[in-house]
Amino acid sequence: MRKTYKYRLAPNKTVENKLHWVLARCRELYNAGLSERKDAYRMVGKSITYYDQQNVLPEIKAKIREEYQDIAAHVLQDVLKRLDKAFQRFFDRCAKGQKPGYPRFQGRNRYNSFTYPDGAGWKLDQQTRPPDKKGMVRVNLKLTKIGTVKLHLHRDMIGKVKTLTIKREGEHWYACFSCEVDKPEALPSSYEDVGIDLGVTHFAALSNGEFLENPRHYRRAENKLKKLQESLSRKKRGSHRRAKAVKRVAKAHRKVRNQRADFAHKASRKLVNRYQVIVLEDLTMANLVKQPKPKQDEETGQYLPNGAAAKAGLNKSIADAGWSQFVGMCTYKAAWAGRTLVQVDPKYTSQICPNCGNVRKKTLEERWHSCTCGCELDRDTASAKVILGIGRKQLSVGTRPTRATA
Incomplete structure (x- = not known):
């Protein structure tokens, strides 16, 4: 069985810029792989597979995009694997007669994570430290070719870590560890x-x-969201102030989403x-x-x-x-x-x-x-x-x- 543990990261400015840079390069590779598949099928009727694209990745890194050498190899391979999974789901929907939904190009606000598919390329410092005033324990997460980032270890992980996903949510970064665990013991039987x-x-x-x-979390925050959206609409497109207003709106929506998830977790x-x-x-x-x-x-x-x-x-x-x-x-x-x-x-x-x-x-x-x-x-x-x-x-x-x- 799989269980995912999600932890908040606290990167410094240098590491945060590097995370943004790696995420942007992964998005570019995803869109380039999608474009190659579309053009190959449109021009010669050929379907390109994941292995076709993976095999030419070393040559691309050596001759075309040398900056890819500053990214872990397994991360780039996982990007192509993610694209392949999108096509597999597309073909499955076609076979079932559902609305196909052809894979689309990813904008910078839609592509928000990259994955280490195995234990290579990262290391979690297991050194125990006393919790801070908020009860948080911080450990070091070392990412190859990126740097070391602080991680808020608010609960212990159980099981063997299979994959690590670095995810961006607004202005925050998270580490998601997918662990293989044994099925836990069932709760005592209830008669209700x-x-x-x-x-x-x-x-x-x-x-x-x-x-x-x-x-009614959204209803309670609706007036605040309305004012923030009105403030955003008055800002000039492309300006620095508009970028700040976008972050304020996103932060307010993220709070509503977190409140809704918190209620659902506790009630369930x-x-x-x-x-x-x-x-x-x-x-x-x-x-x-x-x-x-x-x-x-x-x-x-x-x-x-x-x-x-x-x-x-x-x-x-x-x-x-x-x-x-x-x-x-x-x-x-x-x-x-x-x-x-x-x-x-x-x-x-x-x-x-x-x-x-x-x-x-x-x-x-x-x-x-x-x-x-x-x-x-x-x-x-x-x-x-x-x-x-x-x-x-x-x-x-x-x-x-x-x-x-x-």
């Missing part, structure tokens, strides 16, 4: 199961009547620690945030109101909740803890009575479930109970559920 209905009013309603409140951890079986809806986010189709009057040809403004606000709230991220974290945490995670069809789950099974259509404004059988409870709680019942039925009759996998 839960169904979860994800929503906007509450982030999640549990089948036992509890709620996870929606933090609490659920996995408490419940043995977790049942969620199998939601397709792309369908939930689709814009409504335009309505046109057949006689006059004029466009009629279609609720696009209201749907845009709902789409923003759905995206702010980060349901996909939360479900993904629940999935892998459940796999590591020995729990069972089931995803069920969400069809009619909000319309079915959890007590008698009667189906009654409700509008979105109707937030209270009331049935002729006497069942009275919150609409989202009722939906969570229905989801739990469907999940238990799948497990009992042997229908293969969507279980958590590592």
Whole structure:
């Protein structure tokens, strides 16, 4: 099994400039390899493979791009391997009849990492040091032909390191160690199961009547983001002030993203620690945030109101909740803890009575479930109970559920 440990780097100015330089050269090689593949197929109908490009890399370093000699060889090879993986995924999508998505050229704001694919080219100083005032332990990470950089070792790594990825996020740099680890021991068995209905009013309603409140991180930061974006729009393109304004906007968005991830981590951890079986809806986010189709009057040809403004606000709230991220974290945490995670069809789950099974259509404004059988409870709680019942039925009759996998 693989587990990735991510640590913040604290490079000095010299090393940081070198990291930017290496990243720029890797991006250039990626775009050059992509251009070569496109031109070869367009002009002579030939498909160039990873090995074709790798074999000529030493000649390129010796005669054409001598600056590549200042970059570790395995890093450059991994760049070509990354390009090859992009083409393999493109061919797989074509074979499956999906939208192909041909590999695209990478701009400087899109290509943000390079990888050491094995243990060569880097070394982590294992010398133990006392933690600082914030509880951080700093060790040295030595990168061949780049330099030595301080690393915030906020937790110990477990397992054997297989790859090291140096990643840029805004103005910060991180080291991501992918480790091969043994499967951990499962948590003690729990005798509680839960169904979860994800929503906007509450982030999640549990089948036992509890709620996870929606933090609405983006909504809370929206006014600040608006002012920063307005300030950015007033800056002259290409100016030094505009570059600073771009960094301020990126920093504000990064804070919202980190807050959302922090909430998802903590909420998923609490659920996995408490419940043995977790049942969620199998939601397709792309369908939930689709814009409504335009309505046109057949006689006059004029466009009629279609609720696009209201749907845009709902789409923003759905995206702010980060349901996909939360479900993904629940999935892998459940796999590591020995729990069972089931995803069920969400069809009619909000319309079915959890007590008698009667189906009654409700509008979105109707937030209270009331049935002729006497069942009275919150609409989202009722939906969570229905989801739990469907999940238990799948497990009992042997229908293969969507279980958590590592």
